Each structure stands twice: as C-alpha cells, then as structure tokens.
Amino acid sequence: MNQSVIARRRFLLASVSLMAAVPTIGCAQAYSGALPWSANANGSPKPVDPAGWTYFTPEEVAVIDALVDRLIPADDLSPGGKDVGITVYIDRQLSGPFGNDSWFYMSPPFQEGYPGQGVQSPVTPAQRYRKSIAALETYCHGAYAGKGFAQIPPDEQDRLIGQMETGTLQLGKLSSKAFFQMLWQNTKEGFFADPVYGGNKDMAGWRMIGFPGARYDYRDWVTKYNQPYPLPPIGIKTHPDWS
Amino acid sequence: MVKTLPRKDVAIVGLGWTGSILAYELTGAGLDVVAIERGEWRDTATDFPPAWAPDELRYGVRLDLFQRPAQGTVTLRNNMSQTALPVRQFVSFLPGNGVGGAGVHWNGMTYRFLPTDFKLRSHVTQRYGAKAIPDDMTIQDWGVTYEEMEPYYDKFEKLAGISGKAGNLNGQIQPGGNPFEGARSSEYPTRPTTPTYGPSLFAKAAESLGYHPFHVPSGNLSESYTNPLGVTMGQCSYCGFCERFGCGNYSKSSPQTCVLPALMLRKTFEARTKCNVTRINLDNTGKKATGVTYVDAKGEEVYQPADMVLVCNFSFNAVHLLMVSGIGTMYDPTTGKGTVGRNYAYQCDSGVALQLPEGTHLNKFIAGGAIGMVIDDFNGDNFDHTGLGFIGGGNMGATVTGGRPIQQLSMMPGQPSWGAGWKKAAKESYQTVYGLGAQGSSYSYKDCYLDLDPTYKDPYGSPLLRMTFDWKQNELKMSAYITAKLEQIAKAMGAVSTHAAPRKGNYTVTVYQSTHNTGGAVMGDDPSTSVVNKYGQSWDVPNVFVFGAALFPQNHGYNPTGTVGAQAYLGADGIVNQYIKSPGALLHI
Structure with a gap:
C-alpha cells in the first residue's frame, strides 16, 4: 500500500468523523466548527449510454x-x-x-401576456x-x-x-x-x-469551430496574441488518454 | 405546530457575500450567530471541482447553481395599467441560490462607485440645475459619501484579493489606472490581470482616441494571495468558465474562497441550510423583531428567536421578506408615499459586435469573468452632459468572458440561422467576431417599483413580488449616446464591420441583461425616502438590518458587488462599535 492510499484512507476516516459531527435539525443540515467538505461528492455527471430511447418513440x-x-x-x-x-x-x-x-x-393561472413577459x-x-x-x-x-x-x-x-x-x-x-x-x-x-x-x-x-473544451488552464497562451491554439479539445470525461 | 429553537444573538437570512461578512465580523465581536440559507451547502471541492466545473450545459444553460423559479419568482409588467405575469423561467436576471449565493457564480468585476454617484441628486442639481432631472425621476443621494465608504471599499478589496491598478492614490493620478475613480487609500492587493487579445486591441484603440483604458478590477486573481483572514487563493487560469459557474481553482473571490474557511472555525457560528425563511417575527409593538420563522426541507415550520435579524438574501428577495413581514410602509406610486418597494432599478446594458479580418485568432475561450479592459470616460458625470438631454452613463469596454459555444458563439447580423450556411458562418465567426459591452446606469422613477402580486403565490403561500419596470427616455438616450461612442472604438480596433445595439424599446425578461437588480429597500438619511440608514438599519424596526443591492437608491454604471461588500463592512462597523454597546437606532432624525 503506497503512501497516497494511506493518506487517502486517513482523509476518508477524518471526513467520516467530521460528517458524523454534523447534526440535523428537521431535514436541514447544520454546520458548525469545521469546514464540511467531501471531495467530488456532489454531482459528477454520469455519461449518457447511447443505446435505446428514454422518451421518443x-x-x-x-x-x-x-x-x-x-x-x-x-x-x-x-x-x-x-x-x-x-x-x-x-x-x-x-x-x-x-x-x-x-x-x-408552473403555477396557474396561465395567461397570454405580451412577448416581453416571457414564456x-x-x-x-x-x-x-x-x-x-x-x-x-x-x-x-x-x-x-x-x-x-x-x-x-x-x-x-x-x-x-x-x-x-x-x-x-x-x-x-x-x-x-x-x-x-x-x-x-x-x-x-x-x-x-x-x-x-x-x-x-x-x-x-x-x-x-476550434473550441478546446474543458482544458481549464490557458495561462501559457494568454499573451500569445492572435496565434492559433495548438491543442485538440478535451471533454469532462473524454480525454483520449482516459479511455 | 411551530417548533421553537433556543435563542441566538443574531439570525442572518442568506449566506452569500454580505451574510458571510457580517457573520465573520459579529462572531468576532463575541456574538452567537446562525445563518439560515434557503439552498444547499456548497464548496469548491465537493460541488465544482475542475473535474466537472467546465460544463456549459449544466451550469450555463440549465443554470444548476441558481434559484429555480419553482422555489419562488417574481411577476413582471412594464407599467401600472398592465397585468403582471410570473417570470416562469429566469432569463433576464439570474438570482443565486445556496451557500455563497450570487458570490459563487458572479464574474468578479469589483468596482467602486464614483464620488458623484453617492450624491447624485445634489451633484446634478448643482452642475446642471434642477430642471436636468425629469419630474418622475426619483434619484437621491445615498446618505453616505464616497469618503465615508472608502475604508470599507479598501477592506472588501483586501478580503477578496482584487487584482487591479490604482488610478487615484491619495489624490495623485496614477498612470495605467482609472483617472476618474475616487481617491484610494491604497493600491489593489494584487497586480492587474494580463489582458487577453480582444481587450488588448480595445485598450490600444481607446487610447488612440484619447480615452483612458484601465484593467477591470478583478476578482479573478492575477497571482496567489493570502487575505487578512488567513485564507489563501490561487492564480486564475483563464479557463473561460466564470459567470454562471463555480470556480474550481480557488481563484475567483467568493464567500467560499475568502470567508467561509475562517468563519466555519468559529464555534459561535452555525450555518443552517435548506431552510427557507418565510417571515421576520415582530413583537406586539411592531417595532422590534423577535426572530425569524422558516420552513425546512421537510416542510416543517421552525421559529428561531434572535435579538437581531440581518436580511442578507438577494436584493428582491430581501424586499419581499420585508413586505411579507410588515416591516416599514409599503410604497404607493400614486401618492409617492411609503418606502418599501420604492426605487427599484436595474442596469441599462448595450453592446457593439465587430468583425475582425479573416485569419484573426481571437481565442475568446482564453478568458476570465473580470479579465478585460474598460474605460470610464462616459460613465456617471465624467463627461459634460450639457445639451445632451440625459444624465448618467456607463462603464464600457472589452470584457468577453469566454468562448463557450452554446451561449457565446456570436455572429454578425444577417448570417444564415441554421443549416450548412450557419455551420460555415459559425466556424468563420468563432475566431473573428468580438463583442464590446456598455454597462449603463439605471436611474429610479416614481412608477418603477416593487410590491406584492395580487394573484400569484410562492410555494409557501406568500404572494410573489411584483416588479413594475420599464426603460425611460433618459436611459434610452444615454444608451444611444454611449453605445455610439463604443462603436467608434470598435471601428478603431480594425473592424471590417460593426453592429451597434443600444438598448431600445420596452424592458423584457426574455433576454439576459444583468443580475444587477437594485433598490426597493433603499438607504438614505431621510425615513420618508429610505427604508434603512447608511448602516443598513431599518428605520422602523431597529434590530433588523438589510444588506445588498436592495439598498441602492438608483443604479450606477458599474457592477454592484464592490459597493455591496463595502456597505456590508460599514454596517458591521456600526453594529460592532455602536449597536452592541447600545442597542437601538444608530442614527436619529
């Protein structure tokens, strides 16, 4: 077991004890005394499975x-x-x-307004x-x-x-x-x-169009004014190296 | 059966910028503080790490981080003779939701209002005469001066690590900064950001026309920085996913990156999430708040007693809470009497699209929300309005915030709108079409106001807030004038074609314009024309304080957050150094 795995486990244990210290009042969450966080816990998107149809006939x-x-x-x-x-x-x-x-x-009543009032x-x-x-x-x-x-x-x-x-x-x-x-x-x-x-x-x-997608760091290209950006796009979960 | 909890010294409604600043200052003064937040807990690593923060569909288009209209919305009409209808989808403005509030998804442009903005009515009257102000225009002085605000602006900029270049340091004009700004007591805490290509072209063109370009004071940091609370931020990576998105880099100033890591260590602070405050409770005199009532995620009603209530939610939600709680007198546009809901204003934005020569590589995807170059030559009263037929102006310049293809693929008018022709135009435009923007002032009027809708209700049974608002001739003339100036700069950038789009017609909620909704609970020094004093303290219920852009007597040609943050620190100073020692009205009339 390498050091990083041990460190990760320590972190997980620490975060478990931290989470346990969070009381609930009704359904609300109450946070006090520490910064609650749990890396990547909330909402990593699940890639769509292209097989079949979920709505269309x-x-x-x-x-x-x-x-x-x-x-x-x-x-x-x-x-x-x-x-x-x-x-x-x-x-x-x-x-x-x-x-x-x-x-x-979506509460009624639905009335036709003028266009500037929106859908x-x-x-x-x-x-x-x-x-x-x-x-x-x-x-x-x-x-x-x-x-x-x-x-x-x-x-x-x-x-x-x-x-x-x-x-x-x-x-x-x-x-x-x-x-x-x-x-x-x-x-x-x-x-x-x-x-x-x-x-x-x-x-x-x-x-x-030449959009590089989710690259997220362009610091090395900020002042390369008017020069084509050299790298191909990457997606959130679609970098060629990740498959 | 309402559940009653143990008393707290302070109950804060909404945990965004002002809520977190007030909580930090008041726990520091020894008070026991609970912040009650409608949305969820949010932090960088849990909610928007770089692994999935750059997701245009989820955050930019579907608006994952924002208030959902199903939670509550407003109704809109342009004038009092119309029937207001609910804003069923947010498009024109996008209120925040959850811990951090709008401070999570903002761009980070952090301006100070001009010294003349704070005494607008007196200044205009003095320079141009009372007749320069239209009869139905209800602009007024703020009840606080720039000089009084300065130390608090300085404090907020240091909290947020703002990157910029001073233009006026203790009265000395500085090269490269904004020469029109009020005197600053110190330089920005971090150096200015490096402009990307489009803004560099704008700065050169503006300078060639004799204007004074400067770096947008930026909450996207140019370098790493540790603030006075001991919290460290990183350098902005120019990712191009800023407004509407959370920052995965810890480089955009926000409650998460600047305040919460220090605040959450305080044992006397508690953040309570997924609790929607439905009213502020008053005692039988109606002059004293006893706490707040909220509905938690299970739908249970809870009463939280508190000695002070701080209203720190988004501007029009704050006004709504005062109205449904019966704090202050509702504004009546027919008599001009009453104050709550009075002087609602917005931001009169416009733009110029320009096409640069074929073969240009703008690389607009290399961008930050507040990384750009702007001028103030046509803002506020920085230019002579004699004979122009309007007052006001706007900050303007090159502030494109990304090259995200669903929402930021701009093309010149007249291109094919779909099919093979659209594809060809999209490819050609992506690197060659740029947009300049003007952020115009929006002054207040007798018949532009907020009240309660007679028909539509929120999920808790309260009437929705009703917005009655339209553009007036003064603002439309202002927009036409400054947008024409902006088009001249666009031409000097080497454009092969330009298209100016000044603000025209009636106000509509169908196009994104700005989330700078202001007023409705304005500050001032006269209780007959203001809801709160300069500390944010209610004239009617002195243990209720209101913070945020609802306090603006009218809106000026800048983003509001710098002023919102500064005023929060001014309010905190009043509470800590005066109110705690002697609770009661801080200013007497």
Missing part, C-alpha cells in the same frame, strides 16, 4: 433524425446532426428535468415535441402523398423548416415558431454540449 426518432440532419447537415466541416448524437441528446433531455419544466414556475405556456418541452412532431407528420402525410417528414426530399424538408422558423407552417394548436426555436436551441446544445450528455460525438462540434 421510434417514429419520433425518425422525424428528429431527419430534422437535425438538415439543421446540422453532414459536410466537410462535421458529420450530420444524427451521427453526432443530437437525437440521443434531445431524447435524454426530454426525459429529465428539462423535459417536464420541473425547475420552472407563459403550460405545455412542457416534452409535450411540445410530442405534439409538434405528430402535427408535422400529419401535415406531411397530407401534403406529400402519405410520406412522413423523413421520407421527403431534403429541399422540401428545408422549405418546411424555413416555414416553421417564421411560424407560417400550421402545426395544430401549437406555434411552429416556438417549436422551431426550442428544437434549434436543443440542436445547438446537442452539437456543442460536453459529450457526456450524448451529443457532440467525438467532440465534432468543438472541432468544427
């Missing part, structure tokens, strides 16, 4: 795959949205706290995706002889996305513009968020 997956492949098309700058994992990313977000708006103030809808992101995708499919089936969005030609897909962006496409009762804005924001997140969340596969989004 297979039919919905096909539509989102097609949408994100037009929003972020494959070209010499990066692979397409589907291949970098954006559908996986959105699926996992919709089954988490983002999907059901659980962090937001006033009781419709959660998960519901918005489900309803908007279904309405888009209904529209496509009617307009394209029974074909779904994923089956129509790319320039037709782009035309419909453009109509959603301006809000001119009617998608049931929900605003197609609001759906586009959410989808495009989530697509950018899936392209650029740390790969632990299921998108940005192989850090493709970061490589496209």
Whole structure:
C-alpha cells in the first residue's frame, strides 16, 4: 500500500468523523466548527449510454433524425446532426428535468401576456415535441402523398423548416415558431454540449469551430496574441488518454 | 405546530457575500450567530471541482447553481395599467441560490462607485440645475459619501484579493489606472490581470482616441494571495468558465474562497441550510423583531428567536421578506408615499459586435469573468452632459468572458440561422467576431417599483413580488449616446464591420441583461425616502438590518458587488462599535 492510499484512507476516516459531527435539525443540515467538505461528492455527471430511447418513440426518432440532419447537415466541416448524437441528446433531455419544466414556475393561472413577459405556456418541452412532431407528420402525410417528414426530399424538408422558423407552417394548436426555436436551441446544445450528455460525438462540434473544451488552464497562451491554439479539445470525461 | 429553537444573538437570512461578512465580523465581536440559507451547502471541492466545473450545459444553460423559479419568482409588467405575469423561467436576471449565493457564480468585476454617484441628486442639481432631472425621476443621494465608504471599499478589496491598478492614490493620478475613480487609500492587493487579445486591441484603440483604458478590477486573481483572514487563493487560469459557474481553482473571490474557511472555525457560528425563511417575527409593538420563522426541507415550520435579524438574501428577495413581514410602509406610486418597494432599478446594458479580418485568432475561450479592459470616460458625470438631454452613463469596454459555444458563439447580423450556411458562418465567426459591452446606469422613477402580486403565490403561500419596470427616455438616450461612442472604438480596433445595439424599446425578461437588480429597500438619511440608514438599519424596526443591492437608491454604471461588500463592512462597523454597546437606532432624525 503506497503512501497516497494511506493518506487517502486517513482523509476518508477524518471526513467520516467530521460528517458524523454534523447534526440535523428537521431535514436541514447544520454546520458548525469545521469546514464540511467531501471531495467530488456532489454531482459528477454520469455519461449518457447511447443505446435505446428514454422518451421518443421510434417514429419520433425518425422525424428528429431527419430534422437535425438538415439543421446540422453532414459536410466537410462535421458529420450530420444524427451521427453526432443530437437525437440521443434531445431524447435524454426530454426525459429529465428539462423535459417536464420541473425547475420552472408552473403555477396557474396561465395567461397570454405580451412577448416581453416571457414564456407563459403550460405545455412542457416534452409535450411540445410530442405534439409538434405528430402535427408535422400529419401535415406531411397530407401534403406529400402519405410520406412522413423523413421520407421527403431534403429541399422540401428545408422549405418546411424555413416555414416553421417564421411560424407560417400550421402545426395544430401549437406555434411552429416556438417549436422551431426550442428544437434549434436543443440542436445547438446537442452539437456543442460536453459529450457526456450524448451529443457532440467525438467532440465534432468543438472541432468544427476550434473550441478546446474543458482544458481549464490557458495561462501559457494568454499573451500569445492572435496565434492559433495548438491543442485538440478535451471533454469532462473524454480525454483520449482516459479511455 | 411551530417548533421553537433556543435563542441566538443574531439570525442572518442568506449566506452569500454580505451574510458571510457580517457573520465573520459579529462572531468576532463575541456574538452567537446562525445563518439560515434557503439552498444547499456548497464548496469548491465537493460541488465544482475542475473535474466537472467546465460544463456549459449544466451550469450555463440549465443554470444548476441558481434559484429555480419553482422555489419562488417574481411577476413582471412594464407599467401600472398592465397585468403582471410570473417570470416562469429566469432569463433576464439570474438570482443565486445556496451557500455563497450570487458570490459563487458572479464574474468578479469589483468596482467602486464614483464620488458623484453617492450624491447624485445634489451633484446634478448643482452642475446642471434642477430642471436636468425629469419630474418622475426619483434619484437621491445615498446618505453616505464616497469618503465615508472608502475604508470599507479598501477592506472588501483586501478580503477578496482584487487584482487591479490604482488610478487615484491619495489624490495623485496614477498612470495605467482609472483617472476618474475616487481617491484610494491604497493600491489593489494584487497586480492587474494580463489582458487577453480582444481587450488588448480595445485598450490600444481607446487610447488612440484619447480615452483612458484601465484593467477591470478583478476578482479573478492575477497571482496567489493570502487575505487578512488567513485564507489563501490561487492564480486564475483563464479557463473561460466564470459567470454562471463555480470556480474550481480557488481563484475567483467568493464567500467560499475568502470567508467561509475562517468563519466555519468559529464555534459561535452555525450555518443552517435548506431552510427557507418565510417571515421576520415582530413583537406586539411592531417595532422590534423577535426572530425569524422558516420552513425546512421537510416542510416543517421552525421559529428561531434572535435579538437581531440581518436580511442578507438577494436584493428582491430581501424586499419581499420585508413586505411579507410588515416591516416599514409599503410604497404607493400614486401618492409617492411609503418606502418599501420604492426605487427599484436595474442596469441599462448595450453592446457593439465587430468583425475582425479573416485569419484573426481571437481565442475568446482564453478568458476570465473580470479579465478585460474598460474605460470610464462616459460613465456617471465624467463627461459634460450639457445639451445632451440625459444624465448618467456607463462603464464600457472589452470584457468577453469566454468562448463557450452554446451561449457565446456570436455572429454578425444577417448570417444564415441554421443549416450548412450557419455551420460555415459559425466556424468563420468563432475566431473573428468580438463583442464590446456598455454597462449603463439605471436611474429610479416614481412608477418603477416593487410590491406584492395580487394573484400569484410562492410555494409557501406568500404572494410573489411584483416588479413594475420599464426603460425611460433618459436611459434610452444615454444608451444611444454611449453605445455610439463604443462603436467608434470598435471601428478603431480594425473592424471590417460593426453592429451597434443600444438598448431600445420596452424592458423584457426574455433576454439576459444583468443580475444587477437594485433598490426597493433603499438607504438614505431621510425615513420618508429610505427604508434603512447608511448602516443598513431599518428605520422602523431597529434590530433588523438589510444588506445588498436592495439598498441602492438608483443604479450606477458599474457592477454592484464592490459597493455591496463595502456597505456590508460599514454596517458591521456600526453594529460592532455602536449597536452592541447600545442597542437601538444608530442614527436619529
């Protein structure tokens, strides 16, 4: 057993005794007489397992795959949205706290205000995706002889996305513009968020623009003005040396 | 059945910058202090170590460290004829949550307000005449002067290890510093930070136009530093994950890095987390607080008796607590009478985007939250306002805080918004598009105020705070003027194109602007126009003190934290050296 392991055990014992000294009052924590800390204890992100779906149905997956492949098309700058994992990313977000708006103030009454008062809808992101995708499919089936969005030609897909962006496409009762804005924001997140969340596969989004990711220390490059940064990106848990 | 706990000398509501400073000073004076915090315990190693602190989605986009609107929010309307609706998602401003409060996720820009800011109404009246102040503008003097504040600014800067270069040392103007600042009694505790490329271009251009660029006084430290409490901080690594994030390097000034390691060793201090204070209890005279009532995480109601109550939570939450506790008289905008909720103000920010030539490598990801170059030539009354049709101004300059791709990938207007064209523009813009910012003053008005919403309630059954606020002509003219000056500097930086975005139209909560929400419990020397005196002491209930930006009579062209910290030390001085010896009103009218 080397010294560092012994030191670590001593530390763990010390922290256990310290934690035991923390009384609780009701459900609250009371801290006194020492600085309570437990290294890395709170919230290391768990990487998304890309297998399977947690929210989308297979039919919905096909539509989102097609949408994100037009929003972020494959070209010499990066692979397409589907291949970098954006559908996986959105699926996992919709089954988490983002999907059901659980962090937001969702008490009624819901009233339409003026735009500067912000979002006033009781419709959660998960519901918005489900309803908007279904309405888009209904529209496509009617307009394209029974074909779904994923089956129509790319320039037709782009035309419909453009109509959603301006809000001119009617998608049931929900605003197609609001759906586009959410989808495009989530697509950018899936392209650029740390790969632990299921998108940005192989850090493709970061490589496209030259963002070095989670390097966290640039002191040696601060005064190298106007010179290209030489190192490739790393993610929170995706450094090549760590696998 | 409310559970009653043993009495404490002092109950502090909220354990951020002001709560931790007051707790340290008052335990040092022998008092038994409990700080009651709504959020969780937070510290660097446990909560935001370098291993996962640089996570843009979690902290920048999903706002993991902030108050969640489900815990409580505000309602907003632009004017009194409208129906206020709840801010269901925080976008325009982002209140902090948990131990450290907004001191965890701030950028670290640590300014002093100008000497003329502290006597704004008298100064403007004297220089331009009373007519220069619009009839509905309710700006006022602070009830404290810069000279009185100076030793406390100095104390806060030394606590936080602020990196900077003095511009006025004991009345002597210093090269490289801000020549407009009030006289300082000492140099900054640590040397100024090294500018990154964008700010270096700004400084050169500003100087070529005859302006006076200086380093942002920074709570991202240029070198390691041990503060007077014996706590040591490290050097900033320019990681580019500062505002909205906790610092994994111990190099951003915060309650965690500057106060708590010393405070927590004090046996007479206790921090109690996950407890939401719902009201301050008063005795039957209504003139004396007896303690606070809070709801713990299990939903149980607890009464904590205390001889003094210090309201140290975020500005509008502090105002809300005074209102629901019945401390002071509610402000009535139709009569102008009453004080609680009066003079709510904000920050009138604007910006200029600029495109540098192809092949430029800005490397904006090399950044700190407060590492930049700015000028004060168009701030406050540093320039002659004769004939301009407005008063006020703003600090402005190059303060890009990172190159985080989801939120900080800026492009010039007119680029494709998605698809292959967007990808190409994103790649080209990332290294060549820069943004300059202006932080404009936001003066107070008769009909911009806080009160309680008639419809919406928080999870504890209290009415939400209602915010009635809009931009006025004075601020919009100010923004147009200073943003045009900023665009001239952008052009002198060698830009191939520029795009100025002065503040326009009505106030909206849909775009991030600033978390510098001020006023509502303003300080002053007249109880008919202020809620507290210069020590933060309530005129109505003298054993209640309020701290933070709620005390600002109006907001000036700077980040507020330096002034918030300084005023907390002024209040602590009043409590320790006067109030403890003789409890009661510290100032008599």
